[in-house]
Amino acid sequence: MGSEDILQLQDLIDYKFNNKDLLLQALTHSSFCNEQMLDRPADYERLEFLGDAVLEAISSRYLFDLYPEKKEGELSKIRASMVCEPSLAFCARDLRLGSFLRLGKGEDMTGGRERDSIIADVMEAIIGAIFLDSGFDEASRFIHRFILSDLDEKKLFFDSKSTLQEEVAKNLKKTLEYVTEEETGAGNEKIFKSVVLIGGDKVSEGRGRSKKASQQEAAYNALLKIRKV
16 A cells, blocks of 8 residues: 555545554454564554444434433434444445455455455544544544434435335335345355336346345435435
């Protein structure tokens, strides 16, 4: 990863590191360390641990202030959906974090740059790195801008299947069906392609590493299309 890549990523996340080694560590997967024979602490896992704690604290305070009428159980449920692996991966893709990762060749060839579990962890590692580099306020600013923003759109994505079901039943009064059209890859590297059929007509498609994920994306794309009509 060159200096130009570092500058580009810092522009994307709107934060300039004082200690750029922290940013490199946040982007380094254990497979890269193994291939380069680096010490394991050079990977992002410790930063991910720290970032997870910072994210939980800041998102908890945000929801506490945003929903003064909600009880603990409701707040916990909302927080869990906001900071779950798919949600963080969604945010990471907006920042194109996958293209900046330092991966081992094998991990790279098997799709590691787009794997939810990896890019979600890197998102938390970057939070941990910013926290160590500048403290709580800068970490909070990053989280509010890139994770806690556009919650309505993110909620639409994660509730897409149930929202689409309601939309079709209430307004369109047609049948709704999901069909898995394609499976590529093998084992943990499978990619599924699903389509949404409304009234028997193909409306949208989506891809994911599980049938559920591909259906979720297809439903989200169908909602965007329906609401533009």
